[in-house]
Amino acid sequence: MRDRLRRLAALHIGLFAVVAAWVGYWQVVRGPDLAHHSENPRLLLAEDRVQRGRILDRRLEVLAHSVRRGGRTVRVYPKKEVFAHPVGYRSLLLGKAGLEASADAELLGMAEADSWRALRARAGRPRRGLDVVTTLDARLQREVWLALGPRAGAVVVVALTGGVVASASRPGFDPNHLEETWAELRWSPALPLVDRALSGLYPPGRPFGIVVLSAALSRGLVTLHSPVDCGGSGTQRIHLVRDVLTGDCDRALIQMGVALGGRVLREMAEALGLGQLPATDVPAAAGGFPELDERDRDALARVASGEGGVLVSPLQMAAVAATVARGGERVSPYFVTALRGELGVVDRTPARPAMRILAPEVAHAVVEAMRVSGKGGVPAVSGVVRAAKESVGWFVGLAPAQRPRLAVAVLVEGATEEVANRVGQKVVEAALRVVR
Amino acid sequence: MHPPDTPCTKRAWWRGAELYALALAVGLAGAALVHGNKHPQDPPLALLYVAVALLAFPAVDRVLQTGEGVLLPVTALLVAVGLVTTYRLQPHLVAYQAAWVCAGLALSVASFRMARRPLNPQRLATPLAALLVTVSLFPWGWAWVERGLPIRTPAEAAVVEAASELAKLLALVLGVAELTRGKVRGSVVAAWAASATLWLLRGDVGTAAVMVWVALALAYCATASLGPVLTGAGGFLLMAGLAYATIPQLTERLRGWVNPWADRLGAGYPLVQSLFAVASGGLAGAGPGAGYPELVPQSHAGFVLAAVAEEWGFGGVTALVAGYAVWTGRAVRAAGQAGAPWVRLLAAGAAALVASQAFLAAAGAVGVVPPADVPMPFVSAGGVSAAVQLALVGAVLAAPRVREDLR
Amino acid sequence: MSEALRYVLLAALFLFLYRVVRVVGDDLRAAGQELDRPWAVLLVEEGPGMSPGEAFAVRGEALVGRGTGNDVTVPDPEAGLRHARLVGSGDSFWLEDLGSPAGTYLNGRRLEVPAPVRHGDRVRVGSTVFRFLQPRGPQAAGG
Numbered sequence: 001m002r003d004r005l006r007r008l009a010a011l012h013i014g015l016f017a018v019v020a021a022w023v024g025y026w027q028v029v030r031g032p033d034l035a036h037h038s039e040n041p042r043l044l045l046a047e048d049r050v051q052r053g054r055i056l057d058r059r060l061e062v063l064a065h066s067v068r069r070g071g072r073t074v075r076v077y078p079k080k081e082v083f084a085h086p087v088g089y090r091s092l093l094l095g096k097a098g099l100e101a102s103a104d105a106e107l108l109g110m111a112e113a114d115s116w117r118a119l120r121a122r123a124g125r126p127r128r129g130l131d132v133v134t135t136l137d138a139r140l141q142r143e144v145w146l147a148l149g150p151r152a153g154a155v156v157v158v159a160l161t162g163g164v165v166a167s168a169s170r171p172g173f174d175p176n177h178l179e180e181t182w183a184e185l186r187w188s189p190a191l192p193l194v195d196r197a198l199s200g201l202y203p204p205g206r207p208f209g210i211v212v213l214s215a216a217l218s219r220g221l222v223t224l225h226s227p228v229d230c231g232g233s234g235t236q237r238i239h240l241v242r243d244v245l246t247g248d249c250d251r252a253l254i255q256m257g258v259a260l261g262g263r264v265l266r267e268m269a270e271a272l273g274l275g276q277l278p279a280t281d282v283p284a285a286a287g288g289f290p291e292l293d294e295r296d297r298d299a300l301a302r303v304a305s306g307e308g309g310v311l312v313s314p315l316q317m318a319a320v321a322a323t324v325a326r327g328g329e330r331v332s333p334y335f336v337t338a339l340r341g342e343l344g345v346v347d348r349t350p351a352r353p354a355m356r357i358l359a360p361e362v363a364h365a366v367v368e369a370m371r372v373s374g375k376g377g378v379p380a381v382s383g384v385v386r387a388a389k390e391s392v393g394w395f396v397g398l399a400p401a402q403r404p405r406l407a408v409a410v411l412v413e414g415a416t417e418e419v420a421n422r423v424g425q426k427v428v429e430a431a432l433r434v435v436r
Numbered sequence: 437m438h439p440p441d442t443p444c445t446k447r448a449w450w451r452g453a454e455l456y457a458l459a460l461a462v463g464l465a466g467a468a469l470v471h472g473n474k475h476p477q478d479p480p481l482a483l484l485y486v487a488v489a490l491l492a493f494p495a496v497d498r499v500l501q502t503g504e505g506v507l508l509p510v511t512a513l514l515v516a517v518g519l520v521t522t523y524r525l526q527p528h529l530v531a532y533q534a535a536w537v538c539a540g541l542a543l544s545v546a547s548f549r550m551a552r553r554p555l556n557p558q559r560l561a562t563p564l565a566a567l568l569v570t571v572s573l574f575p576w577g578w579a580w581v582e583r584g585l586p587i588r589t590p591a592e593a594a595v596v597e598a599a600s601e602l603a604k605l606l607a608l609v610l611g612v613a614e615l616t617r618g619k620v621r622g623s624v625v626a627a628w629a630a631s632a633t634l635w636l637l638r639g640d641v642g643t644a645a646v647m648v649w650v651a652l653a654l655a656y657c658a659t660a661s662l663g664p665v666l667t668g669a670g671g672f673l674l675m676a677g678l679a680y681a682t683i684p685q686l687t688e689r690l691r692g693w694v695n696p697w698a699d700r701l702g703a704g705y706p707l708v709q710s711l712f713a714v715a716s717g718g719l720a721g722a723g724p725g726a727g728y729p730e731l732v733p734q735s736h737a738g739f740v741l742a743a744v745a746e747e748w749g750f751g752g753v754t755a756l757v758a759g760y761a762v763w764t765g766r767a768v769r770a771a772g773q774a775g776a777p778w779v780r781l782l783a784a785g786a787a788a789l790v791a792s793q794a795f796l797a798a799a800g801a802v803g804v805v806p807p808a809d810v811p812m813p814f815v816s817a818g819g820v821s822a823a824v825q826l827a828l829v830g831a832v833l834a835a836p837r838v839r840e841d842l843r
Numbered sequence: 844m845s846e847a848l849r850y851v852l853l854a855a856l857f858l859f860l861y862r863v864v865r866v867v868g869d870d871l872r873a874a875g876q877e878l879d880r881p882w883a884v885l886l887v888e889e890g891p892g893m894s895p896g897e898a899f900a901v902r903g904e905a906l907v908g909r910g911t912g913n914d915v916t917v918p919d920p921e922a923g924l925r926h927a928r929l930v931g932s933g934d935s936f937w938l939e940d941l942g943s944p945a946g947t948y949l950n951g952r953r954l955e956v957p958a959p960v961r962h963g964d965r966v967r968v969g970s971t972v973f974r975f976l977q978p979r980g981p982q983a984a985g986g
Contacts, residue, residue, distance in 0.1 A: 004660055008657060009765050012764045013761045013764060016757050016761040017761070019757055020753070022799070024754075026802055027717055028750055030715060031716070034716070037712065039708075041731055045731075465849075465851045465855060472845050472848075503914060506863055506867060510863060720849075723849045751857070762863055766867070775898060837899065839884055839896070839897075
């Protein structure tokens with residue numbers, strides 16, 4: 001009997017040891033990964049113990065703030081759908097997007113975007129997160145939003161700094177009622193959840209000529225005053241390189257691109273930030289540039305005309321235009337300028353290392369060519385291009401006409417070049433009026 | 437021959453009280469933390485309930501004078517963890533739970549006194565077998581009665597819980613009564629199998645598993661032969677396999693256990709959430725009241741270990757599991773000191789009853805075995821189970837006093 | 844405050860475990876030495892609040908009395924708080940009265956000085972009567 005009892009006890013105690021070891025495995029060995037697992041709901045819940053900071057525009061107008069309502073904290077977006085895409089949303093069910101996601105750590109007042117353990121360590125003491133001051137301008141954003149058609153995106157960038165003063169996408173959604181309307185938004189054919197300005201990818205069409213022309217001028221292949229053959233019949237008017245962006249001379253652009261070759265085009269596109277993740281503080285799409293076979297002249301021709309697998313976002317095109325306007329120094333767009341807390345303000349403007357992409361004379365020459373092609377008094381390139389199912393209109397411009405300081409990119413889905421140009425002109429006017 | 441001149445030993449009065457004081461400190465500190473973290477605006481009545489329930493343990497120890505200085509204090513520690521967890525997860529139940537603990541302690545005094553009497557339990561076997569099957573039928577009968585009623589009674593869950601606890605207890609007592617002779621009749625085996633099957637058919641694998649586990653442990657202790665034990669275990673596994681294959685709700689649960697991550701919003705949800713809670717506890721835990729155990733479904737019942745793991749950390753879980761291991765070891769030791777076969781079996785079976793439930797509950801919460809909704813002894817909220825288990829503690833404590841072999 | 848309480852909680856938990864492990868270890872060591880030490884049993888024959896057949900194991904030394912803190916507690920109003928003691932010496936036990944007013948009786952005779960007890964002797968404390976059993980004691984083996 002004694003032996004049997006001893007074995008009975010040993011069996012049970014052994015089983016307890018197995019359980020303790022198993023718990024130790026999940027708690028200590030696997031603990032860190034699971035505690036930070038994206039599906040672990042604790043992170044979002046732990047945040048409720050911190051008063052989340054506000055998101056402000058560059059004049060400190062409120063774009064998002066937290067309000068106590070009925071015993072719980074609600075995130076309120078006073079600008080509703082106008083700022084839905086760049087500001088994003090925060091929802092227990094749906095997670096986070098936009099600045100709410102990318103500036104999360106700052107909004108929660110964490111020194112580094114580490115773990116919820118750091119957050120929990122401070123739980124119990126109610127604390128405030130930091131207010132995030134952005135480059136966005138609420139007035140301009142509203143005007144741009146109103147100027148855009150039903151499906152369009154637009155970005156306005158300060159050329160000298162890269163600060164994004166407006167980034168609008170339509171259709172939008174009301175982030176104050178996201179959870180109720182989620183199913184409808186999710187399956188809507190107009191794709192209201194897609195940020196067309198930052199994440200919408202389209203073939204660039206003629207505005208890609210800025211890249212081709214920059215490469216050709218940089219390589220010394222042509223000068224602004226070289227004559228080009230634009231084909232055509234009838235009157236044999238002499239065209240110069242400065243005319244290639246106007247739309248009358250796409251053939252010359254293509255010839256230049258083919259003459260430069262795929263490697264040179266790719267290098268220039270990448271130097272200008274195409275096909276790469278934009279170095280912004282908000283998630284944005286990288287786009288793409290196709291692999292090119294140097295002997296495949298057709299593919300090369302398609303790429304030179306801004307099609308054939310080249311995909312860019314309005315934000316990237318605005319950055320290209322801003323780089324040209326800044327005299328050839330690369331511009332990386334950004335959104336967050338400063339953090340404001342109880343203790344003061346921290347400057348968060350990204351450092352701008354001078355990174356010369358184009359010689360100043362080349363940049364000035366490209367601006368000159370844009371000035372020639374501009375149809376409303378400011379340097380601009382517009383165009384229309386066949387996207388997946390429909391044509392999309394582009395407008396890439398600079399303002400004002402002399403010494404431009406703002407870069408604008410507008411994309412209108414299902415539109416002609418004229419429509420895109422008209423929208424672009426409205427955006428330019430608004431930007432000049434608001435951003436002084 | 438000379439009389440020994442050893443001086444009379446002095447025993448400090450606090451010698452036995454120290455462990456109870458530490459258990460009380462655990463209970464009060466835990467309850468105070470929960471109060472501060474979760475209900476700072478309410479009056480801290482829960483601390484009073486915890487104190488009353490935990491002070492009842494040394495009082496009972498004084499009355500019983502068992503000389504077994506570990507079993508009852510360890511029980512007090514487990515109850516302390518349980519009361520804090522109940523206050524954390526179901527604050528409205530903490531007063532009831534404390535009252536049930538006190539009632540269970542009164543029962544333990546009664547069972548202590550009863551178990552000391554010389555008893556010949558063999559003639560009880562047949563009525564006990566009948567009672568076991570009846571109790572196992574009770575939830576079915578209740579459901580049948582309810583179908584005739586125009587309303588659903590809120591008592592159904594309580595009825596099923598009480599029936600489950602009674603069935604487990606009866607399986608133990610029946611085994612003791614039958615196996616005291618060292619052999620077992622076919623009719624008693626049939627009663628065990630029938631009631632286990634009834635519970636399996638209800639989808640309550642936990643109750644059936646505990647009943648069979650206890651019966652097999654008793655059979656091994658009484659007969660020393662492994663053959664019938666292995667046959668019984670194999671038969672139960674076969675039946676449980678059939679139940680898992682045919683009862684849709686069990687099939688779902690098995691699927692969620694085999695690979696919880698594949699269907700983490702469906703069948704695997706409880707286990708995945710439990711593992712998240714366990715993992716989020718880390719070494720030292722969030723502190724009672726500072727975690728999110730309510731995110732785990734059934735965290736107050738079958739998954740209570742996840743709640744303890746998240747808020748008390750690996751340290752707390754280790755202490756809890758070590759507490760069960762010590763409890764089991766001491767209960768089996770008490771069984772070994774018993775001087776009558778039936779009381780030896782009773783103590784060993786009680787140890788198996790508590791240990792098997794503790795193992796199934798803890799292992800189910802972290803996926804070692806399929807989650808079976810077994811309440812954690814002394815820890816899970818549940819009045820009848822606390823009362824039954826504390827009554828068993830009394831019987832175990834009485835075991836070394838019964839020396840029929842010396843008469 | 845709550846941080847401090849958390850440390851109190853963990854400290855109490857692990858101090859508890861440490862003490863328990865100490866006691867369990869002592870008991871296991873004692874069980875190892877048990878074979879070398881004399882052991883006996885006090886079996887209740889009659890007494891208020893006791894059931895006949897109830898047994899108290901005696902190893903080394905055992906205090907008998909009404910008060911708590913004795914090894915053998917008798918719920919007997921006539922017994923003293925600390926009434927008598929049994930002490931193992933060599934392989935036999937001695938019974939000693941600890942100055943109780945009611946006295947301790949061995950086989951019906953009041954005890955004045957410590958006396959050796961043998962297997963089968965009757966020990967009376969107050970109105971509670973025990974039978975002293977030492978199955979492996981010297982007298983049992985002899986007679």
